Amino acid sequence: MTLLAIFAKALIFFRRVIRRLKMYVLRPAFKRYGKNFIFDPDGQYTFHTIEVGDDVFIGPGAILQASVSGIIIGSKVLFGPSVIIRGGNHNTGEVGQFMFDVKVKRPEDDEFVVIEDDVWVGARATILKGVRVGRGAIIAAGAVVTKDVPPYTIVGGVPARVMKVRFDIETLLDHEAHLYAPNRRLTEAQLREQLGDYV
DSSP states (O other), X not given: OOHHHHHHHHHHHHHHHHHHHHHHHHGGGSSBOOTTEEEOTTSEEOGGGEEEOSSEEEOTTOEEEOSSSOEEEOSSEEEOTTOEEEXXXXXXXXXXXXXXXXXXXXXXXXXXXXXXXXXXXXXXXXXXXXXEEOTTOEEOTXXXXXXXXXXXXEEETTTTEEEEESSOHHHHHHHHHHHSOGGGSOOHHHHHHHHGGGO
């Protein structure tokens, strides 16, 4: 092994250590976070508006911003690289003013984004204000999510639409029984209501 290769390996190790230390220093800046929360410390976050559950991984290059409302992320959630979540928008409804000059927000300009438990968000996906992503859902890479995602569905495209449901109803009920306490499980009626024509 050449001296240059040894130096490169040492530099890679040093960069990893520094990134891990930065992550530990920045974690308390979040509004709330659970155990085993791993995130890219070089991502862009509005820390004070973001709540994160247990066992969450946010990949490199993330942009999670909600200046007025907030972003709530459940537990057991995975984000691929370069995921964007925007909890707000500009006020574009003022007559006689340039959008750049409008500083007043309307209630509909900023809305919470909720990512429930057991969600996987693929690389470069974008989730916009007011969206709730149901538990067990998968957001395909590059998708732009503009409306609520039913539980246990796979969505993709621009704008994102339901491509399929991960399991049939019986399997979903069995899946829920393995993962959640009885008071937290979705019932068959709830699943059928939320999944509608997709099952």
